[in-house]
């Protein structure tokens with residue numbers, strides 16, 4: 262069984278090259294990958310499942326569905342950019358929604374998360390995250406007309422980009438204590454996540470034993486994915 266893990270494609274109509282790479286990945290992968298795990302931020306932003314057409318993402322939904330019809334199961338974990346993905350998207354794209362974090366056991370225990378919850382040094386992000394993940398915030402937002410939601414999303418992205426320029430690189434990375442706490446809580450010695458756009462395999466000691474953290478890269482200059490096959494996990498940046 263071969264499983265692929267990807268994250269942070271940040272697909273948008275402004276980034277047609279990434280959409281093209283993803284389409285190729287799905288078309289080639291559908292035949293040889295049994296499972297594909299998308300660990301968040303597939304889309305640069307999401308304004309509700311009824312806004313997929315307005316953002317130009319209907320083709321991506323069709324490609325996801327087509328891949329599942331060729332046999333690949335596709336699992337979708339929401340990221341901090343596409344946290345508004347809902348059941349209607351999942352039905353159209355034929356993807357199975359996953360909670361964050363999630364544990365899978367394809368022969369080895371793998372802990373999956375988008376990764377932003379681990380960036381505990383970025384207090385501002387955690388505060389905004391707490392607010393936007395509340396059911397009330399989501400309900401109020403999704404009840405607004407689509408054009409108002411598009412407007413809010415554009416403003417939020419501009420703010421987020423401006424904020425990133427002022428922040429120290431270090432506080433935007435994961436906090437090692439948060440990583441270890443999550444892994445111990447889920448009894449996992451392998452963690453796979455995205456979000457930080459810093460592809461790498463980090464090995465460290467957890468409760469006296471070796472542990473690994475696989476960080477998926479973004480798809481800005483090329484694809485990045487981790488593959489699990491025959492009990493082995495490999496990151497291809």
Ligand code: MN
Nearest residue numbers: 302340341456
């Ligand atoms: Mn993210």
